[in-house]
Amino acid sequence: MNWQDWLTVWVNIDRVALGFGTTVLFFTVGTVTAFIGGCLLVYLMEGQPNFLKRSLRSALDLLRTLPFLIVLYLLYYGLPQLGIRLSAWSAGMIALSAYHASYYAEILRGARVALPQGQMESAKAHGFTPFKMYYRILLPQMVLRSGPLFGNQLVGCLKDTAFLSIITIFELTAAANDLQQVHFIPMQAFIVVIALYWCISLILEKALRSMGSYAKHRGLSYE
Amino acid sequence: MSDALPVIEVRDLHKSFDGVEVLKGVDFNVERGQIISIIGSSGSGKSTLLRCMNWLEQPDGGSIRVVGDLVGVRSDGKTPMSEKELAALRARMAMVFQSFNLWPHLSVLQNVTEAPIHVQGVGKDKAVSQAEEWLKRVGMLVKKDAYPYTLSGGQKQRVAIARALAMNPEVILFDEPTSALDPELVGEVQDVIGELAADNFTMVIVTHEMDFARTISHEVVFIDKGVIVEQAAPEKFFGDPDTERLRQFVGKYR
Amino acid sequence: MDLNAWTTLFEGAWITLWISGVSIALGIVAGFGVAVLRNAGIPFISRALYYYISIIRATPMVTLVLFLFVTAPLLPIDIDRWIVAVVALTINTTAFNAEIWRSALATFPREQVEAAKAAGMTRRLMLRRIMLPQMVVTSLPGLVNEMSLLIKSSPAIAMVGLADLTRATNRITAITYEPLPPILAAAVLYILMIGALVRLQRIADKYARRLAM
Numbered sequence: 001m002n003w004q005d006w007l008t009v010w011v012n013i014d015r016v017a018l019g020f021g022t023t024v025l026f027f028t029v030g031t032v033t034a035f036i037g038g039c040l041l042v043y044l045m046e047g048q049p050n051f052l053k054r055s056l057r058s059a060l061d062l063l064r065t066l067p068f069l070i071v072l073y074l075l076y077y078g079l080p081q082l083g084i085r086l087s088a089w090s091a092g093m094i095a096l097s098a099y100h101a102s103y104y105a106e107i108l109r110g111a112r113v114a115l116p117q118g119q120m121e122s123a124k125a126h127g128f129t130p131f132k133m134y135y136r137i138l139l140p141q142m143v144l145r146s147g148p149l150f151g152n153q154l155v156g157c158l159k160d161t162a163f164l165s166i167i168t169i170f171e172l173t174a175a176a177n178d179l180q181q182v183h184f185i186p187m188q189a190f191i192v193v194i195a196l197y198w199c200i201s202l203i204l205e206k207a208l209r210s211m212g213s214y215a216k217h218r219g220l221s222y223e
Numbered sequence: 224m225s226d227a228l229p230v231i232e233v234r235d236l237h238k239s240f241d242g243v244e245v246l247k248g249v250d251f252n253v254e255r256g257q258i259i260s261i262i263g264s265s266g267s268g269k270s271t272l273l274r275c276m277n278w279l280e281q282p283d284g285g286s287i288r289v290v291g292d293l294v295g296v297r298s299d300g301k302t303p304m305s306e307k308e309l310a311a312l313r314a315r316m317a318m319v320f321q322s323f324n325l326w327p328h329l330s331v332l333q334n335v336t337e338a339p340i341h342v343q344g345v346g347k348d349k350a351v352s353q354a355e356e357w358l359k360r361v362g363m364l365v366k367k368d369a370y371p372y373t374l375s376g377g378q379k380q381r382v383a384i385a386r387a388l389a390m391n392p393e394v395i396l397f398d399e400p401t402s403a404l405d406p407e408l409v410g411e412v413q414d415v416i417g418e419l420a421a422d423n424f425t426m427v428i429v430t431h432e433m434d435f436a437r438t439i440s441h442e443v444v445f446i447d448k449g450v451i452v453e454q455a456a457p458e459k460f461f462g463d464p465d466t467e468r469l470r471q472f473v474g475k476y477r
Numbered sequence: 478m479d480l481n482a483w484t485t486l487f488e489g490a491w492i493t494l495w496i497s498g499v500s501i502a503l504g505i506v507a508g509f510g511v512a513v514l515r516n517a518g519i520p521f522i523s524r525a526l527y528y529y530i531s532i533i534r535a536t537p538m539v540t541l542v543l544f545l546f547v548t549a550p551l552l553p554i555d556i557d558r559w560i561v562a563v564v565a566l567t568i569n570t571t572a573f574n575a576e577i578w579r580s581a582l583a584t585f586p587r588e589q590v591e592a593a594k595a596a597g598m599t600r601r602l603m604l605r606r607i608m609l610p611q612m613v614v615t616s617l618p619g620l621v622n623e624m625s626l627l628i629k630s631s632p633a634i635a636m637v638g639l640a641d642l643t644r645a646t647n648r649i650t651a652i653t654y655e656p657l658p659p660i661l662a663a664a665v666l667y668i669l670m671i672g673a674l675v676r677l678q679r680i681a682d683k684y685a686r687r688l689a690m
Binding site for chain 3: 062065066067068069070073074077078080081082155158159160161162163165166172173176177180186187190193194197198200201202
């Protein structure tokens with residue numbers, strides 16, 4: 001390993017930056033959409049179980065037993081056979097959001113089950129409509145109770161963005177591959193890229209920890 | 224008199240935790256066949272003293288000998304014992320804990336045969352027959368295939384005692400054996416220990432139970448704030464203590 | 478989908494299964510080794526392992542597989558693709574398993590350790606006879622969960638040309654020009670595999686809870 005190879009990486013940093021930016025974009029939009037989607041899904045499954053709710057639950061369970069790449073393939077390669085042609089970017093966004101929404105829904109559902117009945121009763125007694133009650137009373141607590149599990153999900157979503165390179169999206173892993181193919185610097189290119197993934201995860205970890213201590217500070221977490 | 228050597232010899236023992244000195248120079252002997260109870264209030268250092276004897280706690284100063292052999296350090300008095308040496312020494316003693324500490328994934332019989340087979344190298348058949356003898360002594364033979372989670376506290380402690388006995392130890396150390404038991408179960412464990420007393424076992428018992436100490440011991444030791452304040456036979460200890468501090472302590476009990 | 482296609486699919490499933498299986502087995506043992514090693518507190522090694530775990534847990538499987546694949550030629554010996562795949566999957570799953578085992582070690586009841594020490598057991602004997610049997614049971618749910626995560630990330634090995642279940646769908650589509658059936662069929666096979674693990678995890682959970690009494 002010589003310093004010239006590292007210099008090559010630096011000279012081509014714009015490619016790396018493009019890949020990095022793409023990864024961050026997909027990760028952020030995907031996670032936010034997935035989280036909102038998860039909250040919505042849990043809301044839809046709220047209340048007395050009926051056929052629709054149970055079907056929804058089964059569908060989400062099924063989604064979670066699939067590898068992410070297969071879901072991506074279904075959207076990008078499979079749908080065109082039914083006449084729906086999605087661009088790689090659209091397929092990627094939708095796949096990330098939908099796939100991870102099912103995980104967020106499961107995490108939140110677990111927290112929901114653990115909430116004491118009293119919360120709902122006092123909310124109803126104060127005249128909250130179901131939606132308002134859910135949004136202002138139940139959801140915040142569900143989110144705060146699930147804290148550590150979100151960390152895992154976030155990193156999972158970050159890692160799934162790498163699969164997007166398989167359907168030709170130029171994200172961070174694709175950038176590493178591009179660099180090493182063109183300039184013959186396999187070690188350097190990938191070491192830089194792996195370091196970048198690591199940095200993102202460390203930042204996420206830190207952010208979650210400060211959110212966690214904020215929650216504790218406000219007395220909102222239940223030890 | 225067979226053994227001139229005391230079974231346990233503690234000299235000038237010092238131990239601190241987080242800068243607070245808990246044992247401030249303790250000297251004390253246990254002769255073969257003796258039953259010694261150690262009594263004191265919480266924080267007096269009695270449990271620490273016991274746990275130093277088999278090096279579960281490492282003293283900061285002083286020495287401990289078991290039948291003449293140094294515990295925790297080699298014969299030069301300074302080099303720490305290797306793990307193997309320490310394990311071999313501990314295998315000559317046995318301890319009964321306040322919270323029983325049975326191994327939950329093993330049956331009652333397996334708990335009792337575990338150390339003889341895997342530590343002392345006793346053959347399986349011999350270990351099992353000996354274990355059954357001891358379980359019979361403590362009244363738990365009928366439960367030999369049961370698992371600890373099905374037993375009451377008193378039953379668990381009796382199994383723990385059988386486990387200790389099965390090691391044929393030079394001395395049995397009891398760390399508050401009845402403190403974690405419901406009052407109605409305390410009696411059954413005390414009875415078992417009382418019976419062993421009749422068999423000439425050497426025992427050191429840290430306990431709160433004054434009546435028990437009085438009935439069973441050859442000598443009672445009072446430890447307060449890290450030093451031994453008084454050591455005497457039960458009649459004197461409870462009936463006519465020498466020191467003021469012990470008078471106070473016993474007086475409250477009466 | 479005709480017979481050829483199904484054959485391709487099942488061959489792909491087989492490759493996914495055995496490469497995953499080997500990696501899972503190696504990863505559970507290696508993870509245990511790493512956890513015990515970290516616990517031993519040797520200064521340089523503990524630090525190194527800490528960073529290894531932190532970095533690998535953040536690295537996508539695709540990236541790791543590619544990295545090993547493109548750097549393997551730098552080694553003096555020739556390395557088969559499937560070895561690269563197994564090594565990549567194992568390195569990844571070991572890091573996660575190490576955390577699972579570490580947690581089991583840390584939460585192991587001190588009292589049982591004291592009783593074992595007092596009975597004259599060395600650390601090795603204690604680990605083998607007292608700690609490991611119980612730790613296996615308490616770690617099982619986490620370990621099985623990690624197994625299903627491994628299979629879900631196994632399509633990454635298609636990146637290095639291994640004809641796993643996901644790649645099989647590409648190969649079939651190349652001939653039939655009908656992508657949907659093979660993808661759906663592959664999806665069903667994955668669901669069966671991972672579904673079996675999920676069920677296994679629930680059974681393991683029940684066992685673990687019984688021992689926790």
